[in-house]
Amino acid sequence: MRIIAFAMVCLLAVSCSNKYKDIANSEQDYQIIPKPVSIETSKGRFLVSPNIKITGDAKLENEGTYLTEMLNHVANTNATFETGMIGDIRLKIDDTIDNDEGYALVVTYKGIVISGKTAKGVFYGIQTLRQLMPASIESGDNEIEELTIPSVMIKDNPRYVYRGMHLDVARHFFPVSFVKKYIDLIALHKMNTFHWHLTEDQGWRIEIKKYPKLTEIGSKRYGTIIDHHPGTGNDEKEYGEFYTQEEVKDIVKYATERHVTVIPEIELPGHSGAAIAAYPYLSCFPEEPTIITKDMGSQKGKGIQAAGTPKIVQETWGVFDDVYCAGDEKTFAFLQNVLDEVIPLFPAKYIHIGGDECPKANWERCPKCQTRIKNEGLHDEHELQSYFIQRIEKYLNSKGKSIIGWDEILEGGLAPNATVMSWRGTKGGIEAAKQHHNVMMTPGHSCYFDHYQVKDEEAKTKEPLAIGGNTTVSDVYAYEPTPEELTEEEAKYILGAQGNVWTEYMKTTDYVEYMILPRMTALSEVVWTPKESRNWEDFYTRLQYISNRFDAMELNYAKHSIENK
Ligand code: ACM
Ligand code: ZN
Helix, strand or coil: CHHHHHHHHHHHHHHHHHCCCCCCCCHHHCCCCCCCCEEEEEEEEEECCCCCCEEECHHHHHHHHHHHHHHHHHECCCCCEEECCCCCEEEEECCCCCCCCCEEEEECCCCEEEEECCHHHHHHHHHHHHHCCCHHHHCCCCCECCCEEEEEEEEECCCCCEEEEEEECCCCCCCHHHHHHHHHHHHHCCCCEEEEECEECCEECECCCCCCHHHHCCCCECCCECCCCCCCCECCCCECCCECHHHHHHHHHHHHHCCCEEEEEEEECCCCHHHHHHCHHHECCCCCCCCCCCCCHHHHCHHHHHHCCCCCCCCCCCCCCCCECCCCHHHHHHHHHHHHHHHHHCCCCEEEEECCCCCCHHHHHCHHHHHHHHHCCCCCHHHHHHHHHHHHHHHHHHCCCEEEEEHHHHCCCCCCCCEEEECCCCHHHHHHHHCCCCEEECCHHHHECCEECCCCHHHHCCCCCCCEEECCHHHHHHCCCCCCCCCHHHHCCEEEEEEECCCCCCCCHHHHHHHHCCHHHHHHHHHHCCHHHCCHHHHHHHHHHHHHHHHHCCCCCCHHHHHCC
16 A cells, blocks of 8 residues: 555656656746856756655755755745755765866756765855746745746856955944855855954954953944045944854854855954054053044043043044054064964964054154064064064964965065965065965955945945945956966966955945945856856846845845946
């Protein structure tokens, strides 16, 4: 009896799936960003049936669960991921795939197989599968009765190993829920790195247990300038929050499940005003009050009183002279202790140590810094900066970590194992690659998503306030991360590119969404798709489809960047 019942179920399933065998699919069914390396479409569709079985290698539990939850959320299914290889959707590790992040996806009316060299590849196969399903799956508020997926054979892998998005949470703070949403967007775009800018002049945002004042004092400012720098006044409102170490762990775990590496940035030696407000001994001149400009709320003394020191957490934007003292051993003890708490929170190989925009004015007049220059046989303050970075690098290397720094770390001599993030154009990246150092490209003209996203001056006035400049979605799409100036051998040092999101003018999560979408969508194709397959017209068509997905997710993307070329 049981055998007959089983046979009937099988027959029913076959006749059900046969119904989808010959269905013709259209172009519209295959609108994937970033564009895969190879895609062969065919007729027929796979039906996600209520009794669907999702199975795979035991090592793919995380990916299987992710996919199962995605389907259960939108389709009429209540599946669980099972270890094994008999199923309607099968996930597997395939050593014959060359690229560590590569995958193959085969969809027929009978079933789906996603293979990856690693779990990461399988995860990207799942992201592609996601884009083969209707955009409405993203909202998840209505169950799709008959969810079907078009037949296809895709072979795919990324062009670059580093595909990053940065977020400055110091100028403005964003809650854990938004950071997770940001990580989800990174994963949707098959990008793989979240660069988390955690410390600044205007706020220290990560709990360090040994130095509680970093968050008690350093995470709060007592005002923010109004309008564009230098501002039309100051709101004189207390502003500031921080992430506890438990929250950091939770975010890193969430990212790891989505194959996104989190790289923390602990800025030094410049942009260190919040730490100095908390611990003035870190400054060359602990007794000297922070210079109060006319648009800072603390001109009324509020910030200074709250901090109880002559130093304040900055209330305006810019670059400030009060930086970590490079001559005092106490600075290095402090930074090493901070890093000792940061290191265990982040499994990433890299820690970003900043290194940008460090004025040398205080070092020039600081007796301790001058003594350091003399004793170490350094020529000038640029070499002192290099000494600073090299000491930190040595410390982090001894703990098994590597450093990334902004391209200023080239000045005065590059630390031996440092990776360079080229932001002041591409020059720094080219120079570092020629010196055989790894490079991530983040040049302002193409990768700064704090710029306006229109060129026309009149149109700019209709956009929310931005820092300036203009970087349209097509500018981003046209960007080529590997500079022509490099030989084939040197080009290997270009690991990839990243979109930077500095948040001086982005006060809300909606605002951040507006600034990154669709520019990160364009960047995702730049860093994933083979150069010869990139085509703006084709991308622009696919952008219309992915924007339906953004609508379903209720994202506040820049619609005008999609509607007007
Ligand atoms: C930077 O934009 N200051 C790295
Ligand atoms: Zn000093």
